[in-house]
Amino acid sequence: MHNLKHPFMLLLLLSLSSFASSWNQNQQFQQAKNFEGSSDLVDLQYHMGPVLGAPISLYIIWYGHWDQNHQATIRDFIYSLSSSAPHPSVADWWRTIRLYTDQTGSNITGDLNLSGEFFDWRYSHGGYLSRLSMQSIIRTATTSRPRPLPLNPQNGLYLVLTSADVQVQDFCRAVCGFHYFTFPTIVGGTVPYAWIGYSGTQCPGMCAYPFAWPQYSGRPPPSTNGGNNIMRAPNGDAGVDGMISVIAHELAEVSSNPLVNAWYAGDDPTSPTEIADLCLGVYGTGGGGGYVGKVYKDSGGDGYNLNGVKGRRFLVQWIWNPTKRRCYGPNAMD
């Protein structure tokens, strides 16, 4: 969370200071700095806490009413994280995240298994959710009969995904997703989790960039080749294709900073700039400042930068590479 020029946004983010990784893709329109080539400005540090080094059991909680095609796209993205696909693949992209280690020298794992799903189609905590209510949703999912998700403090990671009609505190104003960890008093244990909302109807211009653009900007983001034509979503839905990059962003950050005491930049642990925040809006070589960078475009105009399982394609933002000291992804041209 850096370069927040808008005073209202700054206030909002400060007031939410106990939550990690509040962010807003709109920032890229305001961003003056392109970190792709400017490593001196970045002060990423390790703060001695754990990273997710053991194989991760991922649990998805589908909150609300979900389209099955959207669910299939998201599942295939998750499967792609640890499966092979033609280069540049989603698993190649995850290799940048694996470069981060903890104080014992353990790298972040490359092994992410989708180990369970829970369908909260009854909207157990209503249609307007506070940030804290994500923990109650996890509690519900891990205690509901007859088939609860396991509460897995050893290697569990929980994704709460809210459907189009669910409103979440600060969603579409300050955040598209966030990650944190649960409190034992609410959930019965400490597990890392992330929430990401489906933005397709509420705010695609903010959270599904660059497949949609903010109305105030008056024009699409400059796409690859400098054209002003809008990029089409590779899996057919701007909301879900935009959500994929936000899920990727949160998975990168929760893995490298699960208890908010490991990898982040800045002096303030209550408002950390994490390894994906540093590369917001950068998807290819030359990206930054509202330009997505060099990505691929197929004959139908679909934009993508990574290959996944079953011939799927995804557009996913880059991550800060600690060795190269710049934002990086496997579709880099240099």
Ligand SMILES: *[C@@H]1O[C@H](CO)[C@@H](O)[C@H](O)[C@H]1NC(C)=O
């Ligand atoms: C683990 O991290 C170190 C330090 O970044 C890196 O040199 C090494 O290649 C990483 N190992 C894997 C398997 O990614």
Ligand SMILES: *[C@@H]1O[C@H](CO)[C@@H](O)[C@H](O)[C@H]1NC(C)=O
């Ligand atoms: C991966 O998840 C599946 C359920 O989706 C489970 O049956 C399997 O045991 C898991 N594998 C590992 C290695 O955790």
